[in-house]
Each structure stands twice: as C-alpha cells, then as structure tokens.
Amino acid sequence: MKSTSALDVLSALAHPTRLDAFRRLVRSEPDGLSTGQLVDASGLTQSTFSSHLAILVGAGLVLPEKRGRQMIQRANIEVLRDLMLFLAKDCCEGRAELCEPLVAELSHCC
Amino acid sequence: MKSTSALDVLSALAHPTRLDAFRRLVRSEPDGLSTGQLVDASGLTQSTFSSHLAILVGAGLVLPEKRGRQMIQRANIEVLRDLMLFLAKDCCEGRAELCEPLVAELSHCC
DNA sequence: TTCATACATCGGCAATTATCGATGGATTGA
DNA sequence: TCAATCCATCGATAATTGCCGATGTATGAA
Numbered sequence: 001m002k003s004t005s006a007l008d009v010l011s012a013l014a015h016p017t018r019l020d021a022f023r024r025l026v027r028s029e030p031d032g033l034s035t036g037q038l039v040d041a042s043g044l045t046q047s048t049f050s051s052h053l054a055i056l057v058g059a060g061l062v063l064p065e066k067r068g069r070q071m072i073q074r075a076n077i078e079v080l081r082d083l084m085l086f087l088a089k090d091c092c093e094g095r096a097e098l099c100e101p102l103v104a105e106l107s108h109c110c
Numbered sequence: 111m112k113s114t115s116a117l118d119v120l121s122a123l124a125h126p127t128r129l130d131a132f133r134r135l136v137r138s139e140p141d142g143l144s145t146g147q148l149v150d151a152s153g154l155t156q157s158t159f160s161s162h163l164a165i166l167v168g169a170g171l172v173l174p175e176k177r178g179r180q181m182i183q184r185a186n187i188e189v190l191r192d193l194m195l196f197l198a199k200d201c202c203e204g205r206a207e208l209c210e211p212l213v214a215e216l217s218h219c220c
Numbered sequence: 221t222t223c224a225t226a227c228a229t230c231g232g233c234a235a236t237t238a239t240c241g242a243t244g245g246a247t248t249g250a
Numbered sequence: 251t252c253a254a255t256c257c258a259t260c261g262a263t264a265a266t267t268g269c270c271g272a273t274g275t276a277t278g279a280a
Contacts, residue, residue: 006129007124007125007126007129010120010123010124010129011124013120013124014117014120014121014123014124015117015237015238016117017238019116019117019120022200023200026200026201026208027200027203029205029208030205034256034257035256035257035258036255036256036257039257044238044239044240045239045240045241046256046257046258047239047240047241047242047257047258047259047260048238048239048240050257050258050259051237051238051239051258051259052238053257053258054258054259068247068248068256069246069247069248069255069256069257070247070255070256070257071256071257071258077201077208077212080197080201080212081211081212081215083197084194084197084198084212084216085215085216087190087193087194088194088216090132090133090136090137091136091187091190093137095139095140098136098139098187101191102187102190102191102194102216103213103216103217105191105195106194106195106198106212106213106216107213107217125267125268127268144226144227145226145227145228146225146226146227149227154268154269154270155269155270155271156226156227156228157227157228157229157230157269157270157271157272158268158269158270160227160228160229161228161229161268161269162268163227163228164228164229176277178226178277178278179225179226179227179276179277179278180225180226180227180277181226181227181228
C-alpha cells in the first residue's frame with residue numbers, strides 16, 4: 001500500500017460519521033446494508049450522508065452493489081488489512097521488536 | 111481504546127506532514143528526533159510544523175522530552191497498537207474469520 | 221547580564237470540509 | 251403510463267483546517 005493510498009483511507013476513517021458507518025458495515029458482513037439503512041443510522045440528511053459514503057467508496061473501504069432500486073453497501077476488509085499492514089511495516093522496518101507486542105496482542109484478540 | 115480516541119489518532123495521522131513525521135519517528139526509535147530535525151525534514155516553516163506536532167502529541171502518538179533547549183520527540187508505539195486493536199476488534203466481534211487473514215499477514219510481516 | 225538558539229503560541233488569511241435543501245436519474249409498483 | 255421510492259449530484263453557506271509571519275518564553279553560551 002502506497003503512502004498516498006494510506007492517507008486516503010486514514011482520512012476516510014477520520015470522521016465520526018464515516019468511522020461509525022464503516023464499523024457498522026463490518027459488523028453486518030457479509031450481508032451489507034442499504035444506503036437508506038446507513039442514512040437512518042447516521043441521523044444526517046440523505047445528501048449529507050451520501051457525500052460521506054462517496055468518500056468511503058473512493059478510499060475503497062466500501063463496495064457498493066446495485067440491488068433493485070437500492071444500493072447495498074459492503075465493507076472491504078482487504079483495504080483495512082492493507083492499512084494495518086502499512087502502519088505495522090513502519091515498526092518492523094525500524095525495529096522488529098516494536099512490532100512483536102503489537103502482533104502478539106492482535107493474535108489473541110480473535 | 112474508545113471511539114473518540116481512535117478518531118483523534120486517525121485524524122492526527124490523516125495528513126501527509128503528520129504521517130510522514132510519525133513514520134520518521136518510528137524509524138528513529140528509540141533515539142527520537144529533535145523538533146528542529148523534523149521541521150527540516152518537513153520543508154514547512156517552524157511554526158506550521160509546530161502546530162502539526164501539537165496534534166500528534168495531543169493524540170498521544172508522540173511523546174516529547176526536554177533535552178537542554180531542544181525537545182526530543184519520540185513515537186509512542188502503544189497508541190499505534192491501540193488503534194490497530196481498535197480497528198481489528200470490529201472485524202473480530204463481527205466475524206472472527208474476517209480477522210484471521212489480517213492477523214496471519216501481520217504475523218509474518220515481522 | 222546579554223545575546224543567540226530552540227521551540228511554542230498568536231493573529232490573520234486562503235483553502236478545504238461539512239452540512240443542508242433542492243434537483244435529477246433510475247427503478248419499481250399501480 | 252404515472253407516481254413513488256432510492257439514491258447521487260448540484261449550489262450555497264458556515265465551520266474547520268492549513269499555512270504563514272510575528273511575537274513570546276525558556277535555555278545555554280559568551
């Protein structure tokens with residue numbers, strides 16, 4: 001993952017509405033949620049949320065699928081994984097021992 | 111890690127200058143770098159970079175230490191780890207199998 | 221003490237972002 | 251066909267962010 005792409009993903013997640021929507025989508029995998037359901041959960045207007053959603057989609061964090069007249073949104077876990085690898089790599093390349101406790105905690109978190 | 115704190119960390123990292131500075135500090139662990147060295151590397155003015163640095167410090171990502179008349183900045187890996195755990199938890203709580211490939215890749219990255 | 225260095229903070233300005241209501245295109249059902 | 255639903259896009263406005271130069275504070279050197 002390139003630094004510019006990581007920045008896009010970080011920026012996309014660095015907003016309460018978008019972080020909340022993304023987490024909601026992760027939890028609703030693999031079914032996803034319609035845009036309307038996400039709008040309702042956000043408490044914002046439809047247009048405002050739509051622009052936030054476009055940012056998540058633009059960063060690759062969310063993959064929309066057409067279903068009838070509504071759009072089903074699904075979280076793209078791979079992009080999240082890429083972001084975490086990008087951040088972890090900084091530790092590893094600098095000093096591997098910095099990364100070990102990180103991986104250790106991640107391993108037993110699941 | 112609370113959602114608000116995660117947002118602070120994400121916002122702090124979601125800027126090219128700040129992401130670059132943080133990565134630079136991770137790579138220079140455990141010695142750290144002086145503020146002046148970071149300013150030079152950023153290419154920005156001293157005051158502009160100082161405000162960026164304040165955001166990193168505010169998010170807990172950077173820990174400043176006084177040394178004579180200069181400040182030594184050090185990366186705080188724990189906060190990065192907390193952020194990654196926060197993000198990973200979303201996958202785990204929703205569906206553990208989403209998290210497995212993530213941890214697998216992280217494990218052999220170091 | 222006096223001057224120079226290292227860094228933080230202040231004030232102002234330009235650019236970006238977040239929000240809304242309104243409009244428009246596509247799809248479904250009557 | 252016609253009306254309703256779902257969602258994206260447009261245009262405007264208020265708030266936030268990023269940047270700079272100037273000023274302020276603390277430390278170290280002469």
